Amino acid sequence: MKTACSNCNLRELCLPIGLADDELKKLDQLVSTRKRLKRGDHLYHAGQAFESIFAVRSGFFKTDVLIEDGRDQVTGFQMPGELLGLDGISNELHTCNAIALEDSEVCAIPFSRLEGLSRQIHTLQNHFHKVMSREIVRDHGVMMLLGTMRAEERLAAFLLNLSHRFKARGYSPIEFNLRMSRDEIGSYLGLKLETVSRAFSRFQDEGLLSVHQREIRLIDPERLRLLITHQRT
């Protein structure tokens, strides 16, 4: 089976954005390694040597940081077309765990070869920088969420973010299923699982959405959005 970037339908979301055909072929050679993971498998562990970044081809991941004293923070959820492992570049060690939330497939991109290729292809170099920068911006958004929002605002922001990302991938932005548990959502949002569950129930009571287990249907996304933007006192 042919599994190159050049015929991947995620190429407009992933690393190859804006590359010419001949450039895309060079990238193909670099991204030859694929890896399949089953639900629950680790793509990498914190502390492990960093060699490659990974592009999610199918499936769903979470990344988290654990520390000895038992603290545990989910730092992100990744869907197809998104990159994993950028945090490992700094010390050539992965600094978090990446775990498949469902059966998944990733493309491994050997980092030193990516640096090599991006010295040749300006477009690739610039795009890669933008991807890293976007990750920083995303993290600032999460900091804002964790630092200033109340529980329901956090959950609303989270759901709308998922909604956008599903939409960008051609899935329904109003009906989707969560791949992660209430506990994992809570860890990401700095809340306890009970609080997440209560916020879901409340949203449902108020007619903003319907939840059945992990099946979500957004009924009134606009009101969800207002809930976040609402003037502070």
Added chain:
Amino acid sequence: MKTACSNCNLRELCLPIGLADDELKKLDQLVSTRKRLKRGDHLYHAGQAFESIFAVRSGFFKTDVLIEDGRDQVTGFQMPGELLGLDGISNELHTCNAIALEDSEVCAIPFSRLEGLSRQIHTLQNHFHKVMSREIVRDHGVMMLLGTMRAEERLAAFLLNLSHRFKARGYSPIEFNLRMSRDEIGSYLGLKLETVSRAFSRFQDEGLLSVHQREIRLIDPERLRLLITHQRT
């Protein structure tokens, strides 16, 4: 006055790490523009076009994100040798405000020229990637802090982080003055200024440090560290 990277005493903390003499000279040409700011001046505003990243040469900065509804989150504090503006790469727009907390000086590094040079100098390319990645790792640390720590733990982590960074710059790691207000610390840590103030008082009562306005002296840094690492229940 000669103000090149090659004779800057921050070069081992900043962008030039590990460059050979001839490479350093090329970098010098790129980093020719300097800018002085007075306390309270903006280095850039959110929304402004992104052209350069900046290296702090002297002084102290904060970056923050404001949103319409009045929310406000400090996303970081930057000291000499650290870079500002990496978040602007993604959309060629600055996404936050950078404000001098005291009279400061920065070196402007035109980004497209930096990309050009890093295509020629592998060491520079790799180092720049590590700097961006380090920023991502730092942000994950803040997410952990905001998501899982209680007020006193957050403040302890903050103070120890400042302490390390002062030490790395040759200043005392146990005696320093904060350049930011209680309110700014609170915004960074996801706390109200009163909570920050109370935590300082409590630390002082318990003999962990002494505070007089913005003058801090760490008396028992080890116990501060324990306070953070303490086993969760």
Added chain:
DNA sequence: TGGGGGCGTTGACGTGGATCAAATACGGGA
């Protein structure tokens, strides 16, 4: 030298979310 404004501290009180606990729903395997 005195007054005013900004910043910081401290106290009293309220509340959002954590914690503890129990009941229910679901999914996967024998």
Added chain:
DNA sequence: TCCCGTATTTGATCCACGTCAACGCCCCCA
């Protein structure tokens, strides 16, 4: 199909931090 372990929901109670308010300190400027 039944059973068991795990995830989720819901209720009752608690507490860390937020809120509101008063006061003190410091610095700047007239």
